[in-house]
Amino acid sequence: MVGTSGHFWAGLTPGLRRALTFWRRSIQARVVVSTVVLSAVIVSGVGWILLQQTREGLLDHRVDVVLGEVDAEIGDARARLDAASGTEVNASRQQRDLVDPIIDRGESRGYSVVLAGPEGEDVPLREGGGEYTSGLDLRSVPEAIEAHFDGVNRTTAWSYTEIVRTAEDGQARTDPGIIVGSQVQLPSDGNTYTLYFLFPLTAEEETLGLVTRALLTAAGLLVALVAGLTWLVTRQVVTPIRMARRVAERLAAGRLQERLEVVGEDDIARLAYSFNQMASNLQRQIRQLEELSWVQRRFVSDVSHELRTPLTTVRMASDVLHDARTNFDPTTARSAELLQAELDRFENLLVDLLEISRFDAGAAMLDTEDVNLVDVVDRVVDAARPLADQRGVRVVVEQPVEPVRAEVDVRRVERIVRNLVVNAIDHAMADDPTEAVVVRLASDEGAAAITVRDHGVGLAPGESAMVFNRFWRSDPARARTSGGTGLGLAIAQEDAHLHGGWLQAWGRTGQGAQFRLTIPRHAGAALRHSPLPLTPEDALSSDAAVVTGPADAVRTEEGTRS
Template sequence: MATPVDEGPPRPLDRATRAIARALTFWRRSVQARVVASTVLLSAVVVGIVGAFLMQQTRDGLVDNRVDQVIAEAENETNDARELLRAARGIDVDESGQQDDLVEPIIGRGASRGFAVILSPAVGDGARLSDGGTKFTQGLDESSVPESLELHFSEPAATAWTFTTIATNRPIAGLPEGPGIVVGSQVTLPADNKTYTLYYIYSLDEERQTLALVGRALVTAGSLLLLLVAGLAWIVARQVVTPVRMARRVAERLAAGHLQERLRVTGEDDLARLATSFNQMASNLQKQIRQLEELSRLQRRFVSDVSHELRTPLTTVRMAGDVLHDARSDFDPATARAAELLQTELDRFEVLLADLLEISRFDAGAAVLEADDVNLVDVARRVADNTSALADQRDTRVIVDSPGHPCLAEADVRRVERIVRNLVTNAIDHAESRDIHILVGGDEHSAAIAVRDHGVGLGPGESAMVFNRFWRADPARARTSGGTGLGLSISLEDTHLHGGWLQAWGRPGEGSQFRLTLPRRLSQPLRHSPIPLVPLDAKETA
């Protein structure tokens, strides 16, 4: 006895794979989940677009308001500075002292109002802020003024502003590092009659915090809105899907044979009318099925009764026919020929009656298997021997291609032999004097017998119709084997009893191949056949 192998606990990857597989299965099968997911996704897109629009409008409003405010404040400071400079006498103070008198009051007011100031070198000297010689709020990094604004004021120009990123060497009260606005204005110093640029640097930190607050509020409101939409979509979808699921369950029970099942009808809406129509359909189907079952039962009973009732007169006619056939030598030629024809047709009639009785047993569900281990190679050889006389009459041969070793399967040997005999006699009828091959093969799970002929073959769609009762590909074609038209139908029923497959392949002019596949054990399901259905010598066409 084999020792079980301990594979250990499932790995995280395996658990994740199974979880993903379950999620995908749920997604494929649940209309409600797809409706909710689609609604939430579309709502998220709409909320995102609206939120982005609101954030853009809020940002633009805050920034525009701040820009107007700082420009106005910078203009006021510059105007005050100009008034102060016009009141000053250039001969009273030196150039540096006048610069200090100009910028120090502004720096002081900036410390209380939350802005910084830089006084650039004289315009036209070619000096840059980074070269030094500037007066500015302590702690401010001169790189806070963008180079583009410096270039703008490299010569006399009107007030201008731009966005910037504030940088500091040490913390400045009311002026944190980060986004800001720089406003530049020019003044003329009486001491040297040169033009200087005042840069006012304002922080946008308050607006940034306000914008972040608005963004958080929008995200929170949007998330709550999406949860609300998901809940509403789930409730609405459930109201629609629940009746559909109930209809599916009832339909499954109807398909399983519980014809009395009905949907519960509540209300007068569209779903209620659908349930009413479904119930009416189920009632009509139940009525029709009952009628068909009764008709089928009567037909089976009729066939069975007629078949049994014909046995007695057939026995009598058979006895009389045997007497006439034995005495045909004493008759004139015409009467002797009539006695031979009577004997032949009596044989056909007996076979037909036996087939009808067998069909009636299948229809009544009374057919049973007497299973045993059967060597299919022996079955194929016995059938070949028993049909050799008929094959000689049609100028053909039946050749067994066996694997050289027993090919066993659990089966009813009488029924399997009848299947193979029907396939071989049918092949003889259509072989057109070409050899017939019986192929036997097997593997670990299944065993198969295939009968290959190279005769007239089968047309498109005939491979499925060939197993219908009394069906003939060419009604004008004469039967030489005494067939009744029920042989392949009985063979198919015998195959189903074994849980096997009986399949046909054929092409006009290339012959046909019938394949019987049986499981090694009756309880085993079939998944493949050891013999291909399409012969290896067939000319495949595109």
């Protein structure tokens, strides 16, 4: 999924990537755009409803007017026919006298007239039967309404239609309209004829267009007003938040004196006041911790240096007693041996404290040379073999085919590997002969890596964050068979940092642990990956994926030591 989104992002144009980045990072833009879109949808819906109601109102009013006008024309036509029935005997002359005045009035009032009939004769209207307004295309009369008047004594009917006219230049023009049909009977021949009145809706179309333009203009202005108000409101809220973000970034960068400006007494001002109070408390606590840390480092440095002289004196006396123990009684001789052993442990602790003091003071330096790390690992494993035999643990080194060369400080890398191997032996399961401490090496063009895998007690969830802390032990009750001081991994991590490398760990309760040292092959080079995986191949499939990173920022779901 991550790879797919990465390919999608890479395929976008720079402008689109900048727009998407701005969209993700700007809450003001998202609020304004969302509000404008929602407002546009609501205004569009309301405008559509208003237009539909306006259209229906205009058409209903036009239909009422048209029907009233048609009733008046039909009434006038029947009155003229009744008045002329006694004198007029020519049917065609009576048809012309009937329809010509109506056509003349229609041309002056803007509507067209068609006289069709007589009913009962199979003469299709579209084939030219009847009288009609000049320039009118008889296709304007819908077949449905024509079928309605296929007999006599039909009621008045109306319908919407498309009025087709032929202009003087020969071009046909189509306009929406209303057609109304009504029947009349000529006294001269007794036949029934149908009068069709076609009224255009151009005025209503113009009115509806005017209303539509007015609504669009009002909608545009309303949406612009909503956008402006939303931008102004969000700006008043977002601007203090942006200022708080900038101040927080400067605080995170170490500028602890930065504060927000408090203006007014509203919620934003109270937030700024609370933020400043929090920043002041954090500054005070950080200074206290820095002072405490400085005091602790100074104390460790002073104690470790001050103990050198009395330790040397006690060591000289202990050496004399230890050399002469054969002349003592058994109890005194055993005491001399215990004294010598505890002095060795105390001296190792003092050496570790002095090394920690050098790291704290920034006085630790690298003395690099190009070496084969396989030789370093072999020396460490050979030196730890007696301890492994004493614990009943096998130590296996998987030799790579090619030499693993790197520019390192041999003394420091040897100390790191020794700490890892001794810890693995100390925590391994001695009663399981099938399991062994496995040391692997690998390298590529940019990095070299060493992993140490044990199948011991492992690490419980939550312990991974503390494994490199000074004086921390995963099991305080464990017998100190290796004489550990609790500073080994802390010193190893500092040694890895000096090389620009990573010291990482994986662990599961009951599945053991694996430590990985990764260092650049060339001194001062940037480290971007490791040739060996942190999670061992024999780990359970349910293990979480490990995100590699700097030695002090390794992250997994649980069980990672960093």
